[in-house]
Amino acid sequence: MSTYALKTVNISKNFWKRTYWFAQKELIPAVKNLNLEIKTGESVAFLGPNGAGKSTTIKLMCGILKPTEGESWIERYPSGTTEANKRLGLVFGTRSNLWMYINVKQSLEMIGAIYNLSKKDTISRIHLLGELFEITHFLDSPPNILSLGERMRCEIVAGLIHSPSILLADEPTIGLDILGKAKFRLLLRQWQEEEKTTVLLTSHDLSDVEAICNRAILINKGQVGYDGPLQGLKGGLASKRNIKLLLSKPSQYNLGKVKEGIQVIEENDLIKKFQIDIQQISPISAIDYFMNIFKDNIVDISVEEISLESIIAQWYTGENK
Amino acid sequence: MKDSLKFYSKLALFSIREEQSSLSGTLGGFILYPCFIWIFSKLWLGLNHNVTSLGVEPLFAYIGLTEILFMTTLREPLIERASSDFTLSFVRPRSWPIYTTISIYSRTLSRRLIYLFLYIIIMPFFIDNFSLTSISALRFLILVPLITILDTLYSFILTSLQIRFYSTKNFRMLFGKLFLIFGGVLSPLSDIPEPWSKLFLNTPFADLIFQPCYFSIKAEFYQITFFQWFVRIILQLTCLLALSVWMYRDSRNHYHNFGG
Numbered sequence A: 001m002s003t004y005a006l007k008t009v010n011i012s013k014n015f016w017k018r019t020y021w022f023a024q025k026e027l028i029p030a031v032k033n034l035n036l037e038i039k040t041g042e043s044v045a046f047l048g049p050n051g052a053g054k055s056t057t058i059k060l061m062c063g064i065l066k067p068t069e070g071e072s073w074i075e076r077y078p079s080g081t082t083e084a085n086k087r088l089g090l091v092f093g094t095r096s097n098l099w100m101y102i103n104v105k106q107s108l109e110m111i112g113a114i115y116n117l118s119k120k121d122t123i124s125r126i127h128l129l130g131e132l133f134e135i136t137h138f139l140d141s142p143p144n145i146l147s148l149g150e151r152m153r154c155e156i157v158a159g160l161i162h163s164p165s166i167l168l169a170d171e172p173t174i175g176l177d178i179l180g181k182a183k184f185r186l187l188l189r190q191w192q193e194e195e196k197t198t199v200l201l202t203s204h205d206l207s208d209v210e211a212i213c214n215r216a217i218l219i220n221k222g223q224v225g226y227d228g229p230l231q232g233l234k235g236g237l238a239s240k241r242n243i244k245l246l247l248s249k250p251s252q253y254n255l256g257k258v259k260e261g262i263q264v265i266e267e268n269d270l271i272k273k274f275q276i277d278i279q280q281i282s283p284i285s286a287i288d289y290f291m292n293i294f295k296d297n298i299v300d301i302s303v304e305e306i307s308l309e310s311i312i313a314q315w316y317t318g319e320n321k
Numbered sequence B: 001m002k003d004s005l006k007f008y009s010k011l012a013l014f015s016i017r018e019e020q021s022s023l024s025g026t027l028g029g030f031i032l033y034p035c036f037i038w039i040f041s042k043l044w045l046g047l048n049h050n051v052t053s054l055g056v057e058p059l060f061a062y063i064g065l066t067e068i069l070f071m072t073t074l075r076e077p078l079i080e081r082a083s084s085d086f087t088l089s090f091v092r093p094r095s096w097p098i099y100t101t102i103s104i105y106s107r108t109l110s111r112r113l114i115y116l117f118l119y120i121i122i123m124p125f126f127i128d129n130f131s132l133t134s135i136s137a138l139r140f141l142i143l144v145p146l147i148t149i150l151d152t153l154y155s156f157i158l159t160s161l162q163i164r165f166y167s168t169k170n171f172r173m174l175f176g177k178l179f180l181i182f183g184g185v186l187s188p189l190s191d192i193p194e195p196w197s198k199l200f201l202n203t204p205f206a207d208l209i210f211q212p213c214y215f216s217i218k219a220e221f222y223q224i225t226f227f228q229w230f231v232r233i234i235l236q237l238t239c240l241l242a243l244s245v246w247m248y249r250d251s252r253n254h255y256h257n258f259g260g
Helices: A054-062 A082-086 A104-114 A119-132 A148-160 A178-195 A206-212 A231-239 A283-297 A308-317 B002-021 B023-047 B056-071 B076-089 B096-125 B130-165 B169-182 B196-201 B204-218 B226-254
Strands: A004-017 A026-039 A043-047 A069-074 A088-092 A166-170 A198-202 A215-220 A223-229 A240-247 A262-267 A271-277 A298-305
Touching: A004 A054, A004 A198, A026 A054, A026 A069, A026 A198, A026 A223, A043 A054, A043 A206, A054 A069, A054 A166, A054 A198, A082 A088, A088 A148, A104 A119, A104 A148, A104 B002, A119 A148, A119 A178, A148 A166, A148 A178, A178 A206, A198 A206, A206 A308, A215 A231, A215 A308, A223 A231, A231 A240, A231 A308, A240 A283, A271 A283, A283 A298, B002 B096, B023 B056, B023 B096, B056 B096, B056 B130, B056 B204, B076 B096, B076 B130, B096 B130, B130 B169, B130 B204, B130 B226, B169 B204, B196 B204, B204 B226
Parallel strands: A043 A198, A043 A215, A088 A166, A166 A198
Antiparallel strands: A004 A026, A004 A069, A215 A223, A240 A271, A240 A298, A262 A271
C-alpha cells in the first residue's frame, strides 16, 4: 500500500484565452510547478480567493484536467485511469450526483453499478451509510422534494457508496443553514475518523475547514502560498487577541501612550479597539488596565481571538508574506 | 466485457425510467402531441388541402409520425444532463461517450415508442382508415431504432459543442430549424415544387424524418429505393461517428471549466 493518497510532481496547467473572436490568444498559467503530497487519512483544505487556481489544482490531481506539464498519482495509479477513479468519491455542492426525479435509493443503486458493486454490496452500503448519515427515512423519495440539507446528506452517501479511499468535497455546505452545516460537518468528521478516508475540501466557509481539516493548502495565483497545519496559518497572530471597548461617553484619553503589549487598532468617540499580545500581557491585565483608564465609562468589553477569516484575508491580499 | 454489457443494459433501463420520471414533462408531452396534430391538421385543411400528393388521411398520419420524431429530437434536457455529467465522468470508472450515447438513445427511443402508442390511440379521431394507422405504425416501428441512433449522434455532437463553448442554444435552434424545414416537418417534401424538392431531398435531414415517415405511409421511399436510403443512412452514420469522435476529443482537450 502506498504511503500517499495523492501526489503531484511539477504539475502545471496553462489555458489559452481570448477575450473576443479575433483577439490574439493569451496564455494564462493557472497552476505553476506544483509539488504536493497528501498522506492517507489526512483531511486537507484547499483555500484561496476566486480564480486562485484551487479548483484547477484539485481537478489536475484527480485527472479531470490534463496537465500541461508534470504528473499526478492517486495512490500508485496515474490520475485519470480507471483504477485511480475507483478510489475517488465526489461531493459537489453545486452539482448533483443524484437524479432529481428518481428516488434516492434507486439513484444510489445506479451509482453502485457505475462503480461495479454487486447489488448485495450496494444495498448493504446504502443501509450502513443511510443509518450513519440519517437518510433512511427518505430513501424512497426523489431529491427534488427534499430540503437542501437532506439532499446534501444524500449526496455525500452517493460519494461514499463505493468506499472510496479519497473523498473530494467541493463547497459541500454551500446554501445550507447553520444547523444543516453543523450536522453535515459532524457526520463527515465522524466518518473520516472511523474510515480514515482522505478528505480534500474546498470551501469558502472557514468554519467547514476548521471543523473537518487539519491541514491547509493555500493557493494564490496558481502557486502554493502556505502548506501546513491549519493552526500554523495564524503564525505570530496566534498569540494576539482583539479587545473591543464600548464607552458611554467620548473619552479624551490620549491613546498614544498605551501600555507595552497593547496596540491601538481602531478608535472613535465611543468604540476603542486594541490588539494585545498574550505573551507580553494577559487579557485580564489588559482589561484591568483599561478599567483603570476609562473607569465607569465602559459599557461593554469583548475579547476575541484573531479569526481564521481575517488571517486568510491577509494572505489573499499579500499582507502576510 | 460481460460486466460492461450488464452495466450498460442496466443503464439503458435506468435511462428509460429517468425519461418517464418527470411527471410534468411526460404529461406535458402527452397533452402537446395530440394538440400539435390537431393544430397542424386544421392548418393544412384550411390552407393546402388541394395541393398535397399524399391524400388527406395519409397526410394526417404523416403529421402524426413527423411530430413523433420532431418532438423527440435534440432535446435540451438530454443535452444538459449529458454535459453536466461530463466533469463527473472523469472521476468515474466508465466511459462518458458510451454512457452518454446509451443514455440519450434509450431515453429518445422510449419516448418515441410512447408517442407511437399514443399515435395509435388518437389517430382514429383524425382518420377513419384504421389499417393505415396500424400499418404505418408498424413500419415506423421497424425504422425508428435505426434513425434514433443517428439522432443520438446529433445530440452527442451538440453535447460536445456545449462542453467546448459553454452554451449551444443557437446551435440547437439552427439544427431544430434544419430538421423542421429540410426534414419535411413543415410540409411533406414530395409537395414542394422543383428545383427545391430535389435540393431538400438530398439533405441528411430528409433521410432522417421525411423518408422514414413517407415509407411508413406509402410502403416505399420517395424517389429512391430502400437500398439507396439505407446506404445514405449508413454513410451519414459513419460521418456522424467520425464527427462525434473528433468533437469529443476536441472538447476533452479544451475543457477547462473555469471557476469550479
